[in-house]
Amino acid sequence: MGKKLLLANDHIPGIQSYEVYRSNGGYQSVEKALKNLKPEDIVEEVKKSGLRGRGGAGFPTGMKWSFLAKPEGVPRYLVCNADESEPGTFKDRYLMSRIPHLLVEGMITSSYALGANTSYIYIRGEYYYVAQILEKAIAEAYQNGWLGQNILGTGYHLDLYVQVGGGAYICGEETALLESLEGKRGNPRIKPPFPAIAGLYGCPTVVNNVETIAAVVPIVNEGGDSYAAIGIGKSTGTKLISASGHIKKPGVYEIEMGITVEEFIYSDEYCGGILNDKKLKAVVAGGSSVPILPADKILTTPTGEKRLMSYESLAEGGFASGTMLGSGGFIVMDENTSIVENLYTFTRFYHHESCGQCSPCREGTAWMEKLLHKILDGHGTLADVDLLWEIQSKIEGNTICPLGDAAAWPVASAIRHFRAEFESFVGSSTAKHAIH
Amino acid sequence: MAKITIDGKTIEVADGTTILQAARMIGPDVAPPTMCYYSKLKTSGGYCRTCLVEVSKGSEKDPRPMPKLVASCRTTVMDGMEVKNNTSEKVTDARKGVVEFLLLNHPLDCPVCDQAGECHLQDLSYEHGSAKTRTDFERRNFEKIDIGNYVQLHMNRCILCYRCVKVADQITDGRVHGVINRGDHAEISTYIENAIENDFSGNVIDVCPVGALTDKTFRFKSRVWFTKPENAHRDCPTCSGKVVVWKKGDEILRVTGRKDQWGEVEEFICNTCRFETKKASDWTIEGPAHVNKHSVISANHYEVLEKPQELTINQIRPIAIDQQND
Numbered sequence: 162m163g164k165k166l167l168l169a170n171d172h173i174p175g176i177q178s179y180e181v182y183r184s185n186g187g188y189q190s191v192e193k194a195l196k197n198l199k200p201e202d203i204v205e206e207v208k209k210s211g212l213r214g215r216g217g218a219g220f221p222t223g224m225k226w227s228f229l230a231k232p233e234g235v236p237r238y239l240v241c242n243a244d245e246s247e248p249g250t251f252k253d254r255y256l257m258s259r260i261p262h263l264l265v266e267g268m269i270t271s272s273y274a275l276g277a278n279t280s281y282i283y284i285r286g287e288y289y290y291v292a293q294i295l296e297k298a299i300a301e302a303y304q305n306g307w308l309g310q311n312i313l314g315t316g317y318h319l320d321l322y323v324q325v326g327g328g329a330y331i332c333g334e335e336t337a338l339l340e341s342l343e344g345k346r347g348n349p350r351i352k353p354p355f356p357a358i359a360g361l362y363g364c365p366t367v368v369n370n371v372e373t374i375a376a377v378v379p380i381v382n383e384g385g386d387s388y389a390a391i392g393i394g395k396s397t398g399t400k401l402i403s404a405s406g407h408i409k410k411p412g413v414y415e416i417e418m419g420i421t422v423e424e425f426i427y428s429d430e431y432c433g434g435i436l437n438d439k440k441l442k443a444v445v446a447g448g449s450s451v452p453i454l455p456a457d458k459i460l461t462t463p464t465g466e467k468r469l470m471s472y473e474s475l476a477e478g479g480f481a482s483g484t485m486l487g488s489g490g491f492i493v494m495d496e497n498t499s500i501v502e503n504l505y506t507f508t509r510f511y512h513h514e515s516c517g518q519c520s521p522c523r524e525g526t527a528w529m530e531k532l533l534h535k536i537l538d539g540h541g542t543l544a545d546v547d548l549l550w551e552i553q554s555k556i557e558g559n560t561i562c563p564l565g566d567a568a569a570w571p572v573a574s575a576i577r578h579f580r581a582e583f584e585s586f587v588g589s590s591t592a593k594h595a596i597h
Numbered sequence: 598m599a600k601i602t603i604d605g606k607t608i609e610v611a612d613g614t615t616i617l618q619a620a621r622m623i624g625p626d627v628a629p630p631t632m633c634y635y636s637k638l639k640t641s642g643g644y645c646r647t648c649l650v651e652v653s654k655g656s657e658k659d660p661r662p663m664p665k666l667v668a669s670c671r672t673t674v675m676d677g678m679e680v681k682n683n684t685s686e687k688v689t690d691a692r693k694g695v696v697e698f699l700l701l702n703h704p705l706d707c708p709v710c711d712q713a714g715e716c717h718l719q720d721l722s723y724e725h726g727s728a729k730t731r732t733d734f735e736r737r738n739f740e741k742i743d744i745g746n747y748v749q750l751h752m753n754r755c756i757l758c759y760r761c762v763k764v765a766d767q768i769t770d771g772r773v774h775g776v777i778n779r780g781d782h783a784e785i786s787t788y789i790e791n792a793i794e795n796d797f798s799g800n801v802i803d804v805c806p807v808g809a810l811t812d813k814t815f816r817f818k819s820r821v822w823f824t825k826p827e828n829a830h831r832d833c834p835t836c837s838g839k840v841v842v843w844k845k846g847d848e849i850l851r852v853t854g855r856k857d858q859w860g861e862v863e864e865f866i867c868n869t870c871r872f873e874t875k876k877a878s879d880w881t882i883e884g885p886a887h888v889n890k891h892s893v894i895s896a897n898h899y900e901v902l903e904k905p906q907e908l909t910i911n912q913i914r915p916i917a918i919d920q921q922n923d
Contacts, residue, residue: 455840514779517757517776517778517780517783518644519644519646524698526781527701555690555698559666
């Protein structure tokens with residue numbers, strides 16, 4: 162069994178409630194932080210831990226925190242990004258609904274470290290019931306003196322709010338999230354300035370993923386070094402993986418970074434192998450936006466070694482033969498899956514969620530969806546496959562926010578690794594069904 | 598001060614200047630095209646991605662190139678920065694892609710569009726686009742909407758540059774229009790077709806780079822290249838009263854703001870000047886308006902043309918000898 166830091170207590174009955182959470186060691190990090198540590202010490206511990214943003218980009222959290230501008234007389238904000246909307250990713254939902262106090266605790270400790278006196282949890286509208294669970298947890302934290310004025314008699318005060326979004330994927334992009342939180346249309350801002358300089362209401366702001374903030378709790382409790390001892394290389398600590406698709410045991414798993422992909426898919430501790438013992442065809446390793454990899458490439462790196470569940474190992478080989486850990490949305494596809502149909506679903510999603518500000522994403526995502534629909538219907542030509550490749554290459558890197566890249570990468574990787582499957586649709590309306 | 602080199606040409610500019618502004622200072626040869634940026638409107642730019650450039654050297658301090666192309670209208674210069682615009686294949690390629698995206702849903706109804714001849718999208722696609730379209734999908738379709746008595750919105754032609762939204766935000770009060778819906782369904786709207794009631798609302802027509810917002814007092818009256826632009830002014834209590842009147846014979850067909858070489862108005866004008874002052878006797882004519890060279894309108898007449906100098910026989914040298922000497 163791997164070490165568990167976030168989900169160690171998730172099996173305990175009643176862990177949702179304050180009493181049970183507290184009696185199992187909850188809120189220790191707040192006590193330790195507020196009474197014994199200076200804010201800079203916590204930032205230092207987080208830096209030492211090597212914790213990287215768990216929302217998808219994997220940016221070092223300690224570094225992000227140290228970028229936060231600290232002008233005199235200007236409030237600073239911590240915003241938790243709970244707008245988990247990437248297809249294939251559902252770890253934050255599990256964590257928040259199962260152990261809500263862990264996030265609340267992490268928010269308090271992190272807010273203290275950043276010198277924020279008002280913090281927000283921005284949660285997607287579809288997670289309304291989760292928001293209610295969080296509201297309850299926050300109310301309990303207020304009642305027991307963990308939030309509000311003069312916490313633990315230290316003079317530190319913090320107000321924590323839950324804001325429910327309208328259900329837009331784009332609001333998971335940090336600047337669109339801030340716009341939405343301010344009550345505006347959720348359009349990504351043009352950067353610079355970055356939120357660390359001018360974020361919420363123009364004030365310095367840190368936006369972190371739910372899992373990142375939760376991970377601050379064990380880091381403060383046990384020290385950054387002990388967190389960094391888990392994992393491999395620059396992928397330290399544990400990671401929540403949302404496993405879905407054709408596997409025997411779909412669900413949310415906390416893994417120690419560095420176990421092999423093979424172990425994750427086939428061992429009984431995790432996915433338990435492919436459903437109905439079919440053959441593995443492909444894996445999308447980090448949520449729908451990361452490149453899809455065929456079985457051989459996801460299991461082994463280009464140098465012939467076993468691929469590991471870590472930021473570096475999954476990325477090995479670049480986009481030619483590698484992918485990304487992303488948000489940890491691990492989608493497994495068996496031999497009967499149609500890559501093109503799956504891609505069509507992804508592409509339709511990105512088209513639907515494009516905010517429409519910049520032209521490559523607004524027009525390109527719609528165009529790709531139409532072309533894929535045409536190909537799936539058997540009306541496509543070989544030139545259409547080339548055109549699809551061209552379109553994604555014109556979107557990638559040329560947009561305001563990463564949604565453009567997120568729409569382009571799945572298309573690029575599907576064509577790169579499964580071109581023959583696209584071509585099998587050309588000139589045949591029955592091709593669609595041949596794969597089943 | 599920051600020294601910046603764009604396509605091999607160096608200029609020194611004040612800190613905080615954007616790459617685009619610096620490029621415009623150098624001149625039109627190196628200035629990237631723009632569809633959404635408008636120097637008179639705050640926070641404009643960044644949307645259309647036509648002005649993407651390659652930063653091949655970040656600055657003197659940190660010479661690393663920037664990993665992605667950047668929007669020159671929203672990126673400020675650093676001392677020692679080196680930028681490639683027309684000299685970068687990546688830029689030309691990306692720009693061609695952007696033009697294709699912008700035209701994807703554009704109806705190309707230029708023959709019946711009032712903007713034809715002074716349309717920035719026409720210029721852009723002529724200079725940076727391809728001759729052929731690669732799509733045969735149906736384009737998006739909207740009903741035409743009247744925004745008040747003077748302005749018509751033809752959403753099919755809109756490229757969502759957000760300029761008109763910024764005008765409404767920044768130079769008129771009580772903004773009632775904005776963008777609704779998302780992605781390629783997004784549209785400029787006045788929320789249940791509210792009229793824009795404002796002295797300066799007509800400026801949305803001048804800032805529109807395409808024919809999405811047109812002047813109803815001028816619609817279908819004439820192709821712009823058959824009209825003669827003249828600078829004119831009058832005493833106006835609301836605005837500066839400095840305009841261009843577009844005449845056919847002695848009749849004034851329309852009134853617009855005066856535009857600079859980048860196609861931006863020099864000053865915003867009021868609705869009274871624009872829509873309601875069309876008698877020739879209302880205006881003091883100053884003389885022919887300068888029309889940018891690249892516009893088809895400039896092919897007509899006006900201004901003092903320089904007569905090409907006739908070469909004397911001694912000045913003519915055989916081309917072949919020149920080449921040998923080189």
